[in-house]
Every structure is written in structure tokens, then in C-alpha cells.
Amino acid sequence: MxxxxxxxxxxxxxxxxxxxxxxxxxxxxxxxxxxxxxxxxxxxxxxxxxxxxxxxxxAPAGDPQDAPRPRHWTRGWNIAVPDRVFTMPVAKHLPASGDVPYQYVILPTGFQKDRWVSMSEIRPSNRMVVHHAVAYIRPPGSSWLRGAPVGKPFSADDLATTQLRRDAMWTTSDILLVYAPGSLPDSWPAGFAKLIPAGSDIVLQLHYTTHGHAAEDQTSIGLVFAKSAPQKRVLTLQLTNDSFVIPPEDPDYRVEVHGTLPNDALLLSFFPHMHLRGKSFEYNIVAPHGRIRTLLRIPHYDFYWQLSYRLAQPIPLRGGTVLQAVATFDNSRNNAHNPDPESEVRWGEQTWAEMMVGFFDVAVDPAIDKRQFFIRRGRTSQSP
Ligand code: HEM
Structure with a gap:
């Protein structure tokens, strides 16, 4: 409406x-x-x-003279006009029903020099079938999915070697952005940007769902380049627990994970992700003596609203800060979205299995990439 x-x-x-x-x-x-x-x-x-x-x-109309001027809606991209758009060279054809394994599409950027990206947006051509998309940055030195086909959709099962099939499931590549229905495109504040190094590929991971009719999709990603070199580089990190087992019928199963920030960073935003049994999610700092400072609490998680939460004031964190994510899951039959309360639930790609991922964005020195960020620089200062 x-x-x-x-x-x-x-x-x-x-x-x-x-x-x-x-x-x-x-x-x-x-x-x-x-x-x-x-x-x-x-x-x-x-x-x-x-x-x-x-x-x-x-519901009175009021005086038409007082009415605001009609709103101007952006046609097409919600970000500024992109400097570059990369589109899947061929459409992915989808059947009318059944699960579709995650699809990957490798899109070479052809960038001759490093590019700082200040805004980015993923636009499916068919929003009905794209459950989510993640755009990864694969720098030229990365061995991730080397040998997989370029420019055409494939799933892990299509790959020739065990190593490639394993690769499809797990990567340390930096995330450029994540799309889910209703999510906002990325738009970093002035002075902040994500880096796509020269010669990188964009690797799209697409989760398609079927809708009773055969369909096709040809997703694009649009990039707006920063006008000058930024003061801060944005990295997307994650707190993930993939080894849980949620018992059948459990209405409140707790899963947590924590990690120590290797170096100083400015915390910018959060994007919690679970599936249909997701009940609550929170991000905490565990201060010395176990004191908890909650940064974001989602008391009633709703899978159908994949929102990001952007801090009004970024929070400076010291290297050594312990970050914790705590999720609860409702596997009972009182959860109206629960596909099967009688099953034991583990990590899995499809929505009838579960995930527990606390994505978060940090800003670091522009010269530091994700791999370097995880090399501890010998600081063990206390969290703020
Ligand atoms: C003050 C702002 C808003 C008002 C007054 C409003 C109003 C409504 C109303 C009356 C409904 C039907 C509710 C129902 O079925 O019980 C609805 C549903 C919906 N709205 Fe909004 N809305 C607002 C903001 C938004 C925003 C910002 C978004 C997207 C980001 C949004 C997306 C939706 C969607 C997707 C539905 C269907 C939900 C469903 O079927 O479960 N709305 N809204």
C-alpha cells in the first residue's frame, strides 16, 4: 500500500x-x-x-494548502548515481519449488588501481526470489575459490575439488556489503570508505528461495567511489558460533560467542543474523571482572526484518576489548515461524536450519586490511 x-x-x-x-x-x-x-x-x-x-x-483531510509537496522518489538506485555497476553476466534460472543451494558469482572488477567505495547497493532484478546476497571482496593474492568459474552462477556442489567445495562455505575475505529485503544500502560517513584493491574480484553469494513459479534473477551491485582518500577504512567483522545444537521443543536456548578485538578500532554498526527460531540477540563488551556493557539488545528478534543498527556516535574500542554476542532461540511450537519444533537444530544455510552471526562494522587506519588487523600489535590495554 x-x-x-x-x-x-x-x-x-x-x-x-x-x-x-x-x-x-x-x-x-x-x-x-x-x-x-x-x-x-x-x-x-x-x-x-x-x-x-x-x-x-x-481522518480529516485538513487544509490542502498546508499539504507538504509530493515527495520525490528515487527511481532505480537508492544511492547516488553509481560510478560503476557490475551485473551478473547471465541470469540464474530458478525452479518453481524446492531449496536452492547458495549460488556464487565471481565478477572481476578490472580495477587498475585501488578504489575507495563510499556507497554501495545490491539490486536484485527479481526481489521476490533473493532471500539475501553478500558481496565479498576477493583481492588478487587470495586463493579463495581460485579455479571456480568466473561470471556464471555455481554452487559448492558444482565445484570439482573438495578444497573448492570447502572454500565455498568459509572465507576470511572482507565483506563489501550484505543485502536482505528491507535492508539499507551502505553509505559511509564522510572520511570513511571500504577498499577494493586493484585487481580484485567481487564474489556474490546469493541465497535464492522459490515461490511456486519458475523465475530468474540477474542481480547487480552499484558502487560510488569516495572523492578523496578516506581517513578511515571500514571492515566488516563477525562474531559467529556455528557449533550449537538446539534441542527439540526448547523455548529459550542460549548460544554465545566472544572474541578479543586484536587492535584499536572505531565501532560503527551492527547487523545480527539468525533464522526462523531466532528469539533475541545482544552485543556486549565484557569489561574486567566480568562486568557487562550492552551495546545493542534485540529482545524480540524477527527474521523477516533484517535490519542494521548504526551507532549515532561511533564507539572507540581498544585492542584487547572482549566483545560478546548472545543469542537465544525458540524451538518450541509456540514460535509461529518454527518450521519443525521436533527437530534438533544445527548451523545450516537454509532457513529451516539456524545461524548465529553478529556482524559488526569497524573503522581502522586506511593502510590496514582485515588480515593485518588480526595481527595483534602487542597492546593489551583494558576496554573503555
Ligand atoms: C510511521 C511509519 C509507518 C507507518 C504509519 C506504517 C504503517 C503500516 C501499516 C498500517 C501496515 C499494515 C499493518 C498490519 O498489517 O497490521 C504496515 C505494514 C508494513 N509496513 Fe509499514 N508503516 C510505517 C513504516 C514502515 C517502514 C519504514 C517500512 C520499511 C522499512 C515499512 C514496511 C512495511 C511492511 C513490509 C509491511 C507489511 C508487514 C507484514 O505484512 O507483516 N513500514 N505498515
Whole structure:
């Protein structure tokens, strides 16, 4: 439904007031206990009261003279006009039903020099079937998926060697960006950018889901280059636990993971990811003596809203800081999204299996890449 004109909006007045009052809309899942986020769309109590009063008064039109000017919607890209667009050279054809294993597409950039990317956006040609897409940066020295076909979609099963099949599942390559329905494109603040080194490839990982009709998709990725060399390089890191076993019928199974930040970094944003049994998620700093500082708490995780949470004020973290992610899963039959409460659930790609990933973005010195960032520089200072 569109809410662009009075005529379009009026029939939904009651539903709008209810969605706002219950805070179902606009969608946002961070507990106000912890952190302030630049992309928090929550309405203020007085804004909710205005919507309710309007619905109670039978949704009057008001004076057309006071109406705001029609909003200008961007056609196509939501980022600025991209400097470069890379599109899958051939479409992926999908069957009408069944699971589709993750697809990979290697897109050579042909970049002759290093490129700093300040904005990026993934645009599926068919949004109905793209459950998520991850764009990885494969620098020229990387052995990851070397020998896999270039420019045409493949899955791990299509690959010739055990090593390549294993490669498909796991990489240390830096993530350029992640797409899921409703997610925002990446747009880094002035002075921040992601680096695509000269000669890199973009490797798209695509999770397709079927919808009862044969379909095809030819996803693109658009890049806007920074106008000058940035002061900070953005890296996407993750806190992942892939060795859990969620018992059948368990309504509240806890999975946690922690890691020590190897070097100083500026914390920018979070992107928690679980599947249909995901119940809650939080990111913490574990300070000396076990004191916990919660950075983001999602008390009611909803798989259908894959949101990122961008800190209003980036947080400087010292090397040696212990970061922790804690997830809970609801494998009971009270979870309306649960595909099978009787199964024991482990890590897996498809949504009927589970994941526990706390992605987070940090900014570091522009000369440091992800591999170098993980070489501890001998600092063991306390967390802030
Ligand atoms: C103040 C802002 C907003 C208002 C008043 C609003 C209003 C509504 C209403 C009345 C519904 C139907 C609710 C229902 O079925 O119970 C709805 C559903 C929906 N809205 Fe919003 N909305 C807002 C912001 C947003 C934003 C920012 C997004 C996207 C990022 C969004 C995406 C959706 C989607 C995808 C649905 C369908 C959800 C479902 O079927 O579960 N809305 N919204």
C-alpha cells in the first residue's frame, strides 16, 4: 500500500494508528535500554498521539494548502548515481519449488588501481526470489575459490575439488556489503570508505528461495567511489558460533560467542543474523571482572526484518576489548515461524536450519586490511 496521497492513506487511518501505537511500525527492534542509533525511525509519543487523534477524528483531510509537496522518489538506485555497476553476466534460472543451494558469482572488477567505495547497493532484478546476497571482496593474492568459474552462477556442489567445495562455505575475505529485503544500502560517513584493491574480484553469494513459479534473477551491485582518500577504512567483522545444537521443543536456548578485538578500532554498526527460531540477540563488551556493557539488545528478534543498527556516535574500542554476542532461540511450537519444533537444530544455510552471526562494522587506519588487523600489535590495554 502507498501512503503518498490523502486518498491512498485515508482508508488505512485506523490501521496506521494501531500499527504506530503498538510500535509494530515503523519497524525497529532495538531495546531503548542500550545505545542510540542514527537509523532509528521510532516515532515520538507525541507523533503517535497525533496519528491516533487523527484516526479518532475520522481522518480529516485538513487544509490542502498546508499539504507538504509530493515527495520525490528515487527511481532505480537508492544511492547516488553509481560510478560503476557490475551485473551478473547471465541470469540464474530458478525452479518453481524446492531449496536452492547458495549460488556464487565471481565478477572481476578490472580495477587498475585501488578504489575507495563510499556507497554501495545490491539490486536484485527479481526481489521476490533473493532471500539475501553478500558481496565479498576477493583481492588478487587470495586463493579463495581460485579455479571456480568466473561470471556464471555455481554452487559448492558444482565445484570439482573438495578444497573448492570447502572454500565455498568459509572465507576470511572482507565483506563489501550484505543485502536482505528491507535492508539499507551502505553509505559511509564522510572520511570513511571500504577498499577494493586493484585487481580484485567481487564474489556474490546469493541465497535464492522459490515461490511456486519458475523465475530468474540477474542481480547487480552499484558502487560510488569516495572523492578523496578516506581517513578511515571500514571492515566488516563477525562474531559467529556455528557449533550449537538446539534441542527439540526448547523455548529459550542460549548460544554465545566472544572474541578479543586484536587492535584499536572505531565501532560503527551492527547487523545480527539468525533464522526462523531466532528469539533475541545482544552485543556486549565484557569489561574486567566480568562486568557487562550492552551495546545493542534485540529482545524480540524477527527474521523477516533484517535490519542494521548504526551507532549515532561511533564507539572507540581498544585492542584487547572482549566483545560478546548472545543469542537465544525458540524451538518450541509456540514460535509461529518454527518450521519443525521436533527437530534438533544445527548451523545450516537454509532457513529451516539456524545461524548465529553478529556482524559488526569497524573503522581502522586506511593502510590496514582485515588480515593485518588480526595481527595483534602487542597492546593489551583494558576496554573503555
Ligand atoms: C510511521 C511509519 C509507518 C507507518 C504509519 C506504517 C504503517 C503500516 C501499516 C498500517 C501496515 C499494515 C499493518 C498490519 O498489517 O497490521 C504496515 C505494514 C508494513 N509496513 Fe509499514 N508503516 C510505517 C513504516 C514502515 C517502514 C519504514 C517500512 C520499511 C522499512 C515499512 C514496511 C512495511 C511492511 C513490509 C509491511 C507489511 C508487514 C507484514 O505484512 O507483516 N513500514 N505498515
Amino acid at each position: 502507498a501512503f503518498e496521497t490523502y486518498a491512498q492513506t485515508r482508508p488505512f487511518a485506523r490501521s496506521i494508528a494501531e500499527a504506530a501505537a503498538s510500535r509494530k511500525m515503523p519497524p525497529w527492534f532495538a531495546d531503548s535500554c542500550c545505545g542510540h542509533f542514527a537509523n532509528d525511525p521510532s516515532l515520538k509519543p507525541e507523533e503517535i498521539a497525533t496519528l491516533e487523534a487523527w484516526a479518532d477524528a475520522n
